[in-house]
Amino acid sequence: MPILVTGGAGYIGSHTVLSLLEKGYDVVVLDNHSNSSYESLRRIESLTGRNVIYYEGDVSDRLLLKRIFKDNKVKQIIHFAGLKSVSESVVLPLKYYENNVMASIVLIEEMIANNIFELIFSSSATVYGNPADIPLKEISKVGGTTNPYGTSKLMVEHILNDVAKSCPQMDITILRYFNPAGAHSSGLIGEDPNGIPCNLVPYISQVAVGKLPKLSVYGHDYPTHDGTGVRDYIHVMDLAEGHVAALQHKASRSNCRTYNLGTGKGYSVLDLIAAFERQSNTNIPYEFVERRAGDVAECWANPDLARQELKWSATRGLDEMMRDAWNWQQKNPDGYKI
Ligand code: WQD
Numbered sequence: 001m002p003i004l005v006t007g008g009a010g011y012i013g014s015h016t017v018l019s020l021l022e023k024g025y026d027v028v029v030l031d032n033h034s035n036s037s038y039e040s041l042r043r044i045e046s047l048t049g050r051n052v053i054y055y056e057g058d059v060s061d062r063l064l065l066k067r068i069f070k071d072n073k074v075k076q077i078i079h080f081a082g083l084k085s086v087s088e089s090v091v092l093p094l095k096y097y098e099n100n101v102m103a104s105i106v107l108i109e110e111m112i113a114n115n116i117f118e119l120i121f122s123s124s125a126t127v128y129g130n131p132a133d134i135p136l137k138e139i140s141k142v143g144g145t146t147n148p149y150g151t152s153k154l155m156v157e158h159i160l161n162d163v164a165k166s167c168p169q170m171d172i173t174i175l176r177y178f179n180p181a182g183a184h185s186s187g188l189i190g191e192d193p194n195g196i197p198c199n200l201v202p203y204i205s206q207v208a209v210g211k212l213p214k215l216s217v218y219g220h221d222y223p224t225h226d227g228t229g230v231r232d233y234i235h236v237m238d239l240a241e242g243h244v245a246a247l248q249h250k251a252s253r254s255n256c257r258t259y260n261l262g263t264g265k266g267y268s269v270l271d272l273i274a275a276f277e278r279q280s281n282t283n284i285p286y287e288f289v290e291r292r293a294g295d296v297a298e299c300w301a302n303p304d305l306a307r308q309e310l311k312w313s314a315t316r317g318l319d320e321m322m323r324d325a326w327n328w329q330q331k332n333p334d335g336y337k338i
Contacts, residue, residue, distance in 0.1 A: 001073050002026035003247065006059050006107070007080030008052070009036035011191045012122065012180055014044060015240040016078060018189065021048040023244055028053040028072050030064070031081065034099075035194055037336035043188045060103040065110040076118040078243055079107060082152075086126070086294065087198050089149035100152035101159075108163055117169045120246050123157055123176045125232070125262070125299060126150030134266075135302040138176070138258045146294040157258070164256030171255050173246045178232035178262035178301050180239050182321035183328035190328030191236070192335030200272060201233070201321075205329035208282040215284055217269050219291035224298055228269035232262040232300035235316035235324070245312035252309075262301025263314040275318045280326040 003020055007013040008029030013036070020027050021044065029041060029052050041052050053072060057064045059081045068074065082100040083089065089096040104121075111119065128136050129144030145151040157174055164170045181201040183190030196212070197203040206212045220227045242261045251257065267275075273284050307313045 001075040002028045002053065004028045004030065004068060004072070004074045004077045005080065006030045006077065007036070007082065007122070009033065009038060009040050010080055011036075012177070012236060012239055013080040014040040014189050015184060015236045016080070016243045017041070017052060018044045018048060018184060019237070019240040019244050021050045021052070026053075028055070028068060028074065030055045030057060030059065030068060032056065032058045035083070037192065039336040039338070040189050047184075047186060047188060058103065060106045062106060062110055065107065066114065069110070069114040069116060074116055076247060077107070077111065077116060078120045078122075078247070079104065080122045082122065084149060085198055086147045086149050089147050089152070093148035096148045096152045100149070101155050104156045105159065108159070112167060117167075118171045119160070120173045120175060120243060121156060121160055123174050123258075124150065124153045125176050125178045125260070125301065127154040127157060127176060128299070130296050131299050134298055135264060135300050136260060137302045138260055138305055161256050164254070168255060171251055172257070173249070174256070174258040175242065175246060176258065176260050177239060178234050178260070178299070180236045181233045182235045182237070182316070182324040184237060185324055185327070187324070187327040187331040190325070190332065192332070200269060201325050204273065204276050204284055205325050207284050208276065208280050208326060209329050209333050211333065213285070215273070215286040216289045217286050218289060218295060220288040222291075222297040224268055226268050226270045229295055230266040230268045230298035230300065232264070232266055233272070233318060233321055234261060234263050234314050235321045238263075238314040238316050242306065242310065242312050245306075245310040249310050257309070259306040259310060260301040260303055261306060262303050264301055264303045266298055266300035267318055271318070272322070276322040276326065279319055279322040
């Protein structure tokens, strides 16, 4: 039976679709292209020599979901579809609650109505708010989220935990991503944010390729080894392989399990600039500016639970992330726009 991947044309979704196809799974993608390009799927098909069954539309479209489920005998779903800009969510909270929470409720209702019980949900380390204890474990305190995006992810986590309690047939895996970065080594698929990137790595990539003049480093007075923000950057292919590992894991305990997908290492903004310059042989001009509202000083994962239960660990280091990010950007200065 094929795996339904919602948001499968997006950054993490497309890399996961590629990994699934390479592992021999059949894949159905549902995507509304609000922040993705069909071109990514076309390139995945040429990379793998395998076809993807594709539907354009919204997760909240019940009739479309019913048709997809019926036409493809779906039994497992990986749910990426959603909006993910922290800054946009502050300006348009209802858009985020509608797309990230309400659409997820429709998906869960239609899954149960169609006897589909296996779901992997794309969550985020943002649910930890301002981390109390670093490195973060799955049992670390969540909440105190500083933006509607993070709150929407936490709301869906709560909904999934409650649904799992009420419906023992459900088999739910929640994956909390830290900071995805990099691209497939071919440079054919990668991160293609709409407009000016909010995230550090695509911003640095666009400075390196000449699309942006310089990087603003948000804050130089954090209590970290060099005063700049520290995060747990994880190669998007490691993240993709973590989803395959979650799909293959046969639950032995709770029917709703949560895992951090991170490397367990923290790197600062200046560490990333240095690594990117080494890998791209370019110079990244930057200037220190004020801290960005809502940012935390440092955040990285304790990845032990995923290693123990999913038999998965990140294997790619910072240099490989920066090399692959540069390779994608250099080959696709305008992303998927042809
Ligand atoms: C990383 C570091 C910034 C841009 C967010 C979401 C999270 C996840 C990943 C979806 C911080 C600094 C950044 C820039 C900078 N997304 N920075 N100049 O904020 O850790 O996490 O994206 O799941 O949910 O919250 O990632 O890449 O925006 O920032 O100095 O132009 O780079 O201050 O220290 P963040 P980021």
